[in-house]
Amino acid sequence: MCAESKKATTPTTVMSASDVQVNLETFYLIWLDAAVNVTDENIESQKLLRASINYLEIFDNDEKCENYIQSLSVHDRVVLIVSGRFGQFIVPRIHPLRQLSAVYVYCMNKTEHLQWTNRFQKVNGVFVKLKDLIDQIQFDQKKRNTNQTNEELPFNIFNSTNAQERSSTGMNGQFVHSQVLIDCLLGMQSTTTLKNELVAICEKAYKGNSAVLGTLREFKQSYSFDRAIWWYTRDSFLYRILNKALREQNIDLLFLLRFIISDMKQQLKKYQCSSRLKLYRGQLMSVDELEMLKNSRGQLISINSFLSTSVKREVAYNFLMDSIHADDTARVLFEIVVDPKVGDIKPFANVTLLSYFPQEEEVLIMLGSIFKLGSFNCNSDQVWIIQMTLCHEDDHELKFVIEQMKKNHDYTNSEKSHLSFCSVLFEMGKYDHAVKYLCNLLNELSSDHEDVARCYDMLGDVARKKDKLDLGLEWYSKSLKTKTKKSVTNNNPEIGKSYVNISRIHRKKSNLDLAMEALKNALRIFERAYDDEHLDMADCLNSMGYIYMEQKKPERAMDCFQKALTIDEKHFTACHARLGILHNSLADAHRGLQKYEKSLEHANTALKIFGKSLPNRHYQVGWSFEIMGNVYEEKKEFVEALKHFRKAESNYCSTLPTNHRYVACIKKSIERVSKQIK
Structure with missing residues (x-):
């Protein structure tokens, strides 16, 4: 349980020396x-x-x-x-x-x-x-x-073609979340203690290594924001641990390293190249990775690390040919066109004067830059030449999804940045990390701070998603008590939100009367506070729909879900995850009315939306497949039912605890349908 203190300072200590992973490097x-x-x-x-x-x-x-x-x-x-x-x-x-x-x-x-x-x-x-x-x-x-050719180049692909929509479900969600996570980290304030905490972690990881510890002492004593790229380009611990943390999305290390990332971005912006360039990057890639790229011609690729390139083709090519590759790898030369005049782009700069190795004509491109994949050709040396062009921020359809997420999480507001960070982790399905950072924040906030209740709400959200219902009810009740104590009117919508959350717990515990009572309390508050098109009204209607489904009243449920969807469509882009969730709900309601084609239509719509807004492994994706499996089972198409149930199981098992009721339920469905096939 998170202890509370009266100290209202910025939380930073989330990874202690005892938490150090076995190897911080590749x-x-x-x-x-x-x-x-x-x-x-x-x-x-x-x-x-x-x-x-x-x-x-x-x-x-x-x-x-x-x-x-x-x-x-x-x-x-x-x-x-x-x-x-x-x-x-x-x-x-x-x-x-x-x-x-x-x-x-x-x-x-x-x-x-x-x-x-x-x-x-x-x-x-x-x-x-x-x-x-x-x-x-x-x-x-x-x-x-x-x-650097032998180290893996971390990337995500956004595939917008209809033919690839289903197969790219996970890639697209990961693409979006990799962008949002970095933007969120960059929006957070850096504190003077971050460097000391990073040094403490490294001192344990490099214990007994006198050479690295000497460099570490130098870093501790002399690092400054205007030498970030100098340190990154040096063959030192910093380059190696930052690259591995980015590749593996090591949340705890990235949280500490965000001051380095931010300082490097500012240096790249300051020394931004002013003219169009053609750059080169040699890379060893697995055959599977290369095939994924070849199948994504014309699509977008996000590089999830700082991309080191050369202005000289022969330099990159010679490095590449000097590397040893096995049968399951391929040599790839990226030819990259970058133009600072095309619009709002992530920065890139010639770092010759900033680098530890000034003799190398290196152009460094900002982490998270998005490129469009062009032509692919294999030359006589069996090197694949891949053309890429740096995209500006308005040059792709994901702009609207990412902008909406920025608005929802408000991670440009430094005062709310830690809460926003936790919210992003929650949406990514990184529930344990979300709890860790929320508890850390609570331990730093005074008991009367306005963000305390929001922390309680988010902890309740995590507990509910993990099926820890009693714990979820405890957090939501603490939030309601905190809000009621601070409120001076009876129409505070924040109190209404707490009632909605409490109703969700009661519904999951099958206390449907208590759940409906809580929703009626929320609805009365919202009606006094809002007009009938507010998102909180949509949440309330959505929750009522769930209860009607539990009460075997799918027609009433469908009416609530449709009203909620109508409201949400006025507030969110067409590929926002909230709309996908409502389409799942409508799919389930139509199934209850035996309107199977409409049910499949809504479930497929949900999957398409999740493909652009959620990671591949997410329980909502699993629910889409489970609904479709239920439809096929009721239609006695048992082979199709089993196929979709197995897809649901794969998602549930990789995102939820093994004892979660969704996991138990889907295993029973698989067993039941398997008997029908035999």
């Missing part, structure tokens, strides 16, 4: 050798190696080593040191893995082991002298950090 150094910890020389060399790749794991068993590598994300990268004896057995088994970046064989007989290593591209050498091994790893890792 690269893992793994050493497999029966004698890895036997000799003093080997033990001392581990310290030297950590200067290049901080995170080191050692094994003396090849099976355990292989299992560990297999357990890593495909986004991670492994540099493996292996003895000749172990190497000839494990390398053939793990060589195809995307995670494996390079192998170094350390042995007593170089000639013997050169024979089998020549068959494997990723083996970077066979060494009998430890110093030679360390020197080569340090040299190669510096190259890997410089050319």
Whole structure:
């Protein structure tokens, strides 16, 4: 439970040193050798190696080593040191893995082991002298950090073509939320404590690594907003942890790193290029990623990291050709056209004078920039040349969706930015993170602060979504009590909203009379406070519709849902998630009236809307599929029913607790329909 304090300050401490993830960087150094910890020389060399790749794991068993590598994300990268004896057995088994970046064989007989290593591209050498091994790893890792081609490029695609609508449901939602999350972080105030908290996290992660700790001390003492890009372009911990946090959407780290992101954006804006440029970026991509891009010609791609490019084609091309790629990867050269005069765009700048390496003519493009995919061609070197053009902010249909989300969350208001951040996390389905930040905020606010009740409401929302009904009712009741205590009139709409929330809990607990009583209280307040087209009226009607559905009165429910939809359509864009939810409700009501075609029509409309507004894995998407499954079951089309129930199950299981009633219900539906097919 969140404790309350009387201190009204800005919350920042959400990730302590004890919360540090195992590896803050992309690269893992793994050493497999029966004698890895036997000799003093080997033990001392581990310290030297950590200067290049901080995170080191050692094994003396090849099976355990292989299992560990297999357990890593495909986004991670492994540099493996292996003895000749172990190497000839494990390398053939793990060589195809995307995670494996390079192998170094350390042995007593170089000639013997050169024979089998020549068959494997990723083996970077066979060494009998430890110093030679360390020197080569340090040299190669510096190259890997410089050319960046082997690190995954995080991106989302927005696909607007009708033919791809269904398959791109998840991609589109992730596209929108990646944009909104970064904008929200940038809208939050940066505090002087953020740097100290980041340093504390890093001190634990890099404990015992004297080289990195020295750089960390320098960062703590000398970092300033006008040197953000200098630090980012330096081959240091900052570049590596920021890129991994962006790629994995590590919310806690991004929350701390937002001051770096903000400072870099301001520098890019200050030094914005003034003329049209053609830029180049070499990249190793998985075959699946390349195929996804090829299937999205003419669509939009959002790059979810800062994009480092070169003004010289040969530089990017040579870096690319110098990289080793396996059978499941492809070499890609992006040719990118950027023009600052086309309209409102995310900034990009030639950072030659700002960079740690001023000799490199690098143009850095802002995180979250949106491009249009153009032509694809494969040249004689088997390099795929992909044309992209930087889009301005008004150049795509998502502008309206994103603008609506900005309006809803109000994350441009720095005073409300933390609440807005929690609201965005909630919409993304990151419920545990939302609770963590809400509790942190409550612990910092005074008990009479105006945002306390809103925090209670959002905590109640999370509990309700996670089916913790008693906890949800407790939070909503605290909110109602707080609002009533502060209100001087009987027509405060905020009190009405609390009654609506309380009614939702009672409905889920099957206390339908209590739920309707709470809604009537809310409706009376709204009628005194608003006209009949206010969104709160729509919420109230929507909730009444749910109760009528529970009471087996689908016709009354449909009337409420339709009235709510009519109101919402006057306030939201056609692809807002709220409209999708109401279409789901109408689909369910039509099913109750056995109007199956209308039900499927509304469910399909909901899916199309969610495809542009929600992540792929979201329980509302699951509900659309469940409704469709119910329709097909009632029509005795059991194969179709099972297909849609399984899609619903996939969504529920990846977004809801395993004991959630939606999960239990859909499993029963699958079991029931499966028996009909047999």
